[in-house]
Amino acid sequence: MSSTPSVSTLPPRRGYFAAIATLRRHVPLSVGLGLLWLLLMVLIAIFAPLIMPYNITAMDLSSRLAAPGHPSHWLGTDELGRDVLSRLLQSIRVSLVIAFGATIISAVFGTTLGFAAAKFRGAVEHLVLVLADFQAALPFLIMSLAVLAFFGSSMLLLVCLMGFYGWERYARIARGLAISASSQGYAAAVVQLGATPMRVYVRHILPNVASTLIVSMTLTFPEIILMESGLSFLGLGVQPPESSLGNMVGFGREYLTTAPWIMLAPAFVIMVTTLSISLAGDWLRDKLDPTVR
Amino acid sequence: MTAPILEATNLVRVYPGRRRLIGKAAPVRAVAGVTLRVMPGEVLGIVGESGSGKSTLGRMLLGIDPADGGEVRFDGNPMPRLGTSEWRALRARMQLVYQDPLAALDRRLTIARQIGEPLEIHNIVPREHQQARIDELMDAVGLRKDQGDRYPHELSGGQRQRVVIARALASRPKLLVCDEPVSALDVSIQAQVVNMLRDLQERNRIAMVFISHDLKVVRNIADRVAVMYLGRIVEEASSDVVFKAPQHPYTKALVSSVPVPGKTLEGRMILQGEPPNPANPPSGCVFHPRCPFAFDLCRTTVPTLRHTGPDRTAACHLVPGDAEPVAA
């Protein structure tokens, strides 16, 4: 009886090139390049130990501070004659692992607190509010500095600490969306059908807020990279002999006048990576935001 | 004589009001002592303007909003507490249809899965027969079988409301509360959905509470109509007579304010002023500040709901009625 307007019509599959053409139409060039770069970074993070030409601590004292383009050290060497390329690859791995782990922790922690605040209200909500106030009162870098300095830096502590970065953003989003869904929306409807709270949160609310949370993760992720590299730059993050992007920049700073490449290579990687994630995140948000469509 | 499926006595719902700058919060009595009953297979219409408490009342009848006073009995038994497993089990027998179907549907699940959700939750139909039941429901509300794997945003407003109704009917409930089910829809679609609701209600002998601000739609679907003003029922009668010969001045004004195509405004009874703030209701009859017929008694004494004729009640000092009020 009633005719249905066909809203989404998927393009027919016409092979690989058609797929690429479709992709080109839907993904702007800058975002595409960003995504490619991120893919490269992920591959490096996974395969770094296999593709590193040298051990990161291997010193080649005969060719210290070699400039990029050196036949056996493409990106040059540092003050101890260590291969910059190898250290860079390892640093990407370390920085990405920390940022990734921390983003996950932060998202899980924040979302859980947000849902708890929405479900129980009252005292739980107040507690979350106090925690968020606390976080707002003490800049994260300052707090991290204090904690790291006095507990000493370890990889585990660093990831856990960074895992507190940005949790309040997830908590706020999760709480807001859960409350709006429960007041008049789909979650209220499902409760009214007789569903248990578990079913409501796991089957309905979580999948619905997931996209928004993922977009937040694209915001948090580069910020955590920046935070970790900032700490490492100040000498309080990743400790030698281990190496991260920030700590490479920090040590390279000493040789700014004589061997700027030590610092420039990791600085470039940080910039392009955070830029790529930001571009991809913006694009993703526009795609997922129903009001834009 | 059959027993009512739903019986509400002296229902009260109080919201903690917005706090003032200085002083205490004024509580808002959204529902201020409502008594009503619905017989099996009967359609009770509730009309009123925004702020009259009709939506809150609907939610209280289903036990979704707890009562701060009075009680709701469903099928002779008191309403279990919100969130208990008995309460959840009872959902299979009473259902709600919302005003905004897009908000009430999970936009990440296909409509077939959503229609089938009550079956899963209440374990009503064995898994292998669920699909058949879903197809049957979709057919009953006028959706094609191939639309089952669509998502809510791919449907029109009318179709979405059909999905919500199908979902509400999945567990074969005995009571359906519809809160403004068609007011978000276009005129031409409204009629489709109302007709469908009426057919389903008659076919399955479902008792229904139909809440709306649209008198014309209520007139069409309800057997009996209750008119609400500021948390109270001011008049109740069969829908055939209540709009034809309204007794309460507010009902008269409501009927008079319905714009009828081809009729001009002249000779209409146009109420002055706006509904008062529920946090600070007027003394006496809450309608008296807007009532063209109000006299001294109205300003001091709250009129009680009395029988004013066979099967009809009104709460007005000007309408002669029984000596005994209706509710306890």
Next chain:
Amino acid sequence: MTSNFVELRDLRVAFDGVQVLHGIHLDVAPGEAVGLVGESGCGKSVTWLAALGLLPGKAEVSGSVRVSGQEICNAGRGALEAVRGGKIAMIFQDPSSSLNPVLRIGRQIAEALFIHRGLKGAAARTEALRLMDLVGIPDAHRRFDHFPHEFSGGQCQRLMIAMALAGEPDLLIADEPTTALDATIQAQILDLLNRLRAETGLALVFISHDLGAVSQVCERVCVMYAGRIVEQGTVSELFSEPRHPYTRGLFDAIPMLDGPRSRMVPIPGTVPNPRHLPAGCSFSPRCANAVELCRHDMPALHHDGADRGLACHRPVGTAPGRLSQTRILESIQ
């Protein structure tokens, strides 16, 4: 024949290449009240937003809009601003969000008074208070310095009307002014519009989906469907003798308040998506009268008589069906 205040000619609007308005011809004479009726998405609001240049930048508008003979379609900012508020004022559906939330209500009205009449200070205040009184805001003195959120929806709509009157316009466009309001408040606002028209000789364009509301304030009605005017005529002509099947369907779909409790009479199907308009007459898929011709040929709007117009190959017979006839007669009485 000459002195139309506003003349729309072949007005077309497209958003992102999707045509939503397909050539609107419409005249408004001075002091006249015209209703624009149709379901959501039919283009009734877009018509006037486009005419006044109030659509967002991505909208492509073409055609001609003449106000007192002066062309303003796609005119410069200055030309449009000279017309807006001063010659043509507009009020909107959702009064509460249509008032600036951070400005005091008195200031918002005084702003319009300054722009169009150069009033300032005490003079502006006096005049603003008079307007607030005129539209029925009780206690205007005390509420002059209140913010919009301190007024109810109905009062916000009254304030919108006061603000619209501040420029002493010749035409007021009311875009679903009562849709968001309660029935008793709706009646008040309609009454107010009628009173103002009687007192000031203001012309009115009343945009609504509610045939009932339109018939209470308008003399002439245009019915729109899918971006086109499909039928027009005086209220009495149109309501006693609707010729277009869609108009008829709209009447039949309205349940009656009195009379027997009968099944409602819906129009089958749904409003078409402007991206995928059916071929031929846009209404043909939902039309019981449609024949092959309707499915590939778009009927043009033919005028017969001064105000009567119809765009249909297969109009409903002049003698309407029994059910509708009784209903319409009932409603005319």
Next chain:
Amino acid sequence: MFVFFLTRLLRAAVTILAVVTFAFVVLRMSGDPAQVLLGPDVPQEAVDAFRKRWGLDQPLWIQYFAYIQSMLSGDFGVSMRDRSPAIELVMQRVPATLQLTIPALILKLVIGIPAGVYAALHRHSFADRGVILLAILGFTIPSFVMGLLLVLIFSVTLGLLPSGGQDTWMHGILPTITMSIGGIGILARFSRSAMIEVLGQPYVRTASAKGVTWPDVVWRHALPNASVPIVTIVGFMVGSLIAGAVVVESIFSWPGIGRLLVVSVGNRDLAVVQCILLVIAVTMVVSNLIVDLLYGWLDPRLRAQTAH
């Protein structure tokens, strides 16, 4: 308004107490300051004497209450390193930090907000795209990278500006620019989206419909509404006037609070670190408080809800 102000003040006090407690617990639990300060080879008697001297031999909660009590009486402890009151050490450094952060804040405001508003008013134009791209670049480049790049270009290569120190106003240029770039990007992006949001609101259409000229629509109707969200970000920036310079001060050897913090953390100078944390928390909390009050002033709708 009064009730709102009181509850907000109470929340601020609770927050500051939480910060103090956090600082105390973390710093005291992490290790023995006596050992750190005196070195590993000092005889036990000396360590004990040091502990007694600083009250470190008492149970933790007594130390905590003693700490809070002395703080309430205006005593923020004494630096273990040079024996001068911690609060004096900290306060001496505040002007140097403000010399960088206030000009940086002004740069952020006068460049960021107009750029964002301009982009919003000219959506989809070339300028709009340019602003977005520069803004994203601005806040994705870490300040230490930006700082070092600027040093590399202006000091090392061109030799125009000094690379570190605080001797002349020339020394302040690079750190100020470094510090402002990220904020400019954030403010530009935020102002742009706030403005776009507001321009789509019905009341802006109303203003146009009543004949308000376009510049007045922007100035009198759109901007005041857009300023509500922008104030949040600006408030946060004002709050971090003292805390926001840690990295930049380290790069340019600028003797401000940030440097002091990094050095004190390295030395485990408890009193100084706690004092800095407290000063930072107080500025943040106070600026948040002011932002909340400003909201009420900017948006009358919130004034009505402030009791909650």
